[in-house]
Amino acid sequence: MCAHSNKITGCGVSPDKKLFATVSLDLNLKVWSAQKSTEVASLMNPSPLNCVNFDLEGQLVAVGCWDGAVRLWNWLEQKNVMTLLGHQSSVRSLSFSPCSSMLCSGCLSGEVRLWSVTAAACVGSYHAHRGSTQSLNFLQGGSLLMSAGHDSVVHVWSGGLGQTVAVLGEEKIPSLQQQKRSRHGNEDEANALCVAVASGYAAVGYHGNGIKMFNLKSGEKVWSSEDLQVSMLCLMWMEAKGTELLLSGGMDHNLRVWERQGENPENLVLMGSFGVQKGPILSLAQNSTCVASASDDFTIALWLKNTLTSKPWIDPKVMCILRGHIGGVTCLAFSPNGKELLSGGKDQALMIWKVNTSPPGLSQSISNCHGDWITGCAWTSSAVLSCSSDCKLRMWDIQTGCLLREILSSSSLNTLCCWEDHVMAGSTDGLLMVWKWESGVEIARIQAHKSHIHHCTVVFQPDLEKNVKPEDLLVASASEDGTVKLWHPLKVQHHNTLHGHSAEIQALVSKDARLPEFLTVSADRSLRSWNVTTAMETPRCQKGSVRSVCFLGTDELMVCGYDAGRLEIWHQNSVVYWKKVSDGVLHAVTGMLDDELAVGCSDCSVCIWKLERDSKKCIVGLDKVSSFKVELPVSFLFYCGSLFGVCMDGKVINMISTNDRIKEAYTWANKVRPLGVMANDNKSFWLLGQKKGILYLGLIVS
Known part of the structure; x- marks a missing residue:
């Protein structure tokens, strides 16, 4: 036609x-x-x-x-x-x-x-x-x-839209394995409740497990609070006379000030613990002169910032207690000029307090803002925002208290933060959503986590100063899945x-x-x-080259070790599990009994890992069982009743000896360079070497 x-x-x-x-x-x-x-x-x-x-x-x-x-x-x-x-x-x-x-x-x-x-x-x-x-x-x-x-x-x-920048902490595995790991005291088990980022480091508060600090560049944990089995519900960095201080609010009703050591910026030292409120500290906010802490006892405490930074430490006295809410106060935000404080609570009310007067007092109250708890609040250039477990984000006129705009979400909203004309909110189903608050247009809906997002915050980037473009916007989110993730929410992810x-x-x-x-x-x-x-597999340039290979069990699984410290497990022609187990090169891998495997790294370590399987026998994780240090990196590993490591200098060492010490089992004389190992029977293996074009063969018996 x-x-x-x-x-x-x-x-x-x-x-x-x-x-x-x-x-x-x-x-x-x-x-x-x-x-x-x-x-x-x-x-x-x-x-x-x-x-x-x-x-x-x-x-x-x-x-x-x-x-x-x-x-x-x-x-x-x-x-x-x-x-x-x-x-x-x-x-x-x-x-x-x-x-x-x-x-x-x-x-x-x-x-x-x-x-x-x-x-x-x-x-x-x-x-x-x-x-x-x-x-x-x-x-x-x-x-x-x-x-x-x-x-x-x-x-x-x-x-x-939504580009992942970093993942801090290890994502929790399914509940069946969760139960198994909890018996071994997995340190990443706790929910990540809040995050505060400054100077290349992120402080993360956990449920029942205090605070941990991560290096943003490497993603590695560099510090954790010792013997502090307290849920940390809110965190905030403060600057005082060139020193960075971290303020934390806990489930135990206390505020704590932590100092970052100048000679060792990856360590935090507790300066002091204090508090006057009789409930968990749910939120923190600051302006140039004071700090506000919100509590589940319906109150807001105001503290002079200079009393929290004194040396030697003196327990600070509260400047003022603000009362007005008839439910726990869940969120706080200072106005851009620092003269007013916005609060929201479990009583579904928003309140605006004048804090530049003596004494500070309530200037505006908006009741029945939502059908459930208010979980987050923020200022814009011309209005205030609130979000709630009722799935709604609302914008309010500051002067009249009238509702200006409502945005309906598909699930409960737990937290929000603002940057220019964008508002970001985290939900119970792990979504990080981005809107333009003036028009209500949804910009992005990012599946940031697999479960509940407890907290999200805009990350200040001093290197960009005032030249931050929308695509440079950086947001951190803390989740029930145990991780904190950093996002460019207005960039697309290239896989x-x-x-x-x-x-x-x-x-x-x-x-x-x-x-x-x-x-x-x-x-x-x-x-x-x-x-x-x-x-979707990681590009080869990010993995590096394959440096070691072995088969596991009945040869149905193959393990590959890479230059970049990545360990992959393959079944047939597909990767079924991978994990970054080292920052160095994985020189050697070998299978062992009971779903265990040994990995030799360029940092002179040998680690034994055990495969974790679910009820369907699918691999869902790797648990580190033990680790050893050797003088030189091992080039080959082999298991035959015991675990043997072969070093480049010709030494063969027994990694698991009866006296709990690594011992030398054999040394190839005359500087013969090892080329490989091969099974003989279940108690011995062959060792192949070379020197000046001549091949050497040795038999190692366990």
Whole structure:
């Protein structure tokens, strides 16, 4: 049939497969019945068209135009419902997200833009390809976006905004294994309740386990409070005469001041503990002169900052107690000028206190703000915000107390923080959501954690000073899963780059957005099939080279050790588990009895790990059983009744000896260089070596 009067440039199929649409250089978008092969709609555009895509309902059709516009049509009503402007060159690709109202578009310059269809606004953009972005496709229910371009590569991106910067602490494993580990005293078991970041370090408060401090660059834990079995509910860094102090509020009703040692900035020393409130300390806030602490005893205590920083330590006296709430006070925030204090509580009320008067007093009270506890509050330039377990984020007029705007979330909100015109909130289902508070437009919905987010906060970046761009915004979130994560919430996550084609990729398609496979076709005349699981694996440059390999058990599992300290366990052709076990090179790995394996590292350590399995025998974790130190790194490890390590100087050492000391079992004389080991029987193994082109063979008996 004759469909258009000029070249057809794109075609799209509706989700129910009953319709298809075509676009052409003749300016026309046409919708066709797939069953009858008849035209059901023809829509004229002001510009030649390149591409077309149906939304999830099949009623909206998006077209990409030569003039850089993305136009959305309701083909049933045959009218243009919106025009999205922003691209500076011809739009070459489009894709609707199957899980949200997000539309993605790619243009001739390689730019990709993310659009909120409900708000008719661009929520993010990034440069994806050198040359045009030829094809876009959401996969895995919209959690991933694949882009293919003129530069012959496929990129794997997150399906929306939200880039992970760092993960602090180890994520808790499923409940079955949780019970097993608790008997061994796993130090990362406690929930992460709060986080405070300063000078490259993050202090994290845990449920029943005090405070730990992490280095942001390495992600390693560098300090923890000893013998402090107290839940830390809130943390805040303070500056005093060039010294950084950490203030903590605990479940035991006490405030504590910790000093960062100048000669050892990774250590905190307790200066003093104090308090007058008769309930757990739920929130902290500060301005230039004072600190406010909120308690579950319905009160807010004000403290002069200089009384908390005195040397030698003197127990501070409370400046003032503010009373007005009839429930526990859950959140605090000082106004930008520091003259007013906002508080929210379990009584569902917001209160504004004047703290620059003597004595400080209540200036505004807004009752019945929410249908449940208020869990977070913040100031904007012209209003105040509150969030609640009732799933609502609300904006209030400071002068009148009137509700200005309401944003409804899909789950309970536990915490919020603000930066310029953006507000971030954490929910009980692990989502970190970002809105523009002035318009209520949702910018991002990030699955930040697998469970409850207790706290989120904007991280101050002194190196950027006042030149912070939206994409530089950094947010930390603390979760019930035991981790703290740092995010660029307004950046997209780039997962991997897939190479294979040698010319422009012309199309990328998937049979089903829920399946982990897709196809690409290229000007190099090839059709390629890709697997998303493989595509999501850590790029080789981040893993380093494979340095050691061994088989476990009945040879169904293979273990690989990498340059970067990564340990992978493979079953058939897939990675079933991985863990970073060292900062150094993994020189040697070997299997042992009872699902144990030994790993030799470049830091002269040998560690024994045990596989943790769930009820279905799937590997879900690695537990460190023991570790040993040797004089030189081991090049090979072998188990035959005992664990032997072979060093590069020819020494063979018995790692597990009866007298609890590592002992030398054999030394190859004359500087023979070990090349490898091989099994002989269950009590001995062969050792292969070389010297000046001559091979040597030795038998080691356990």
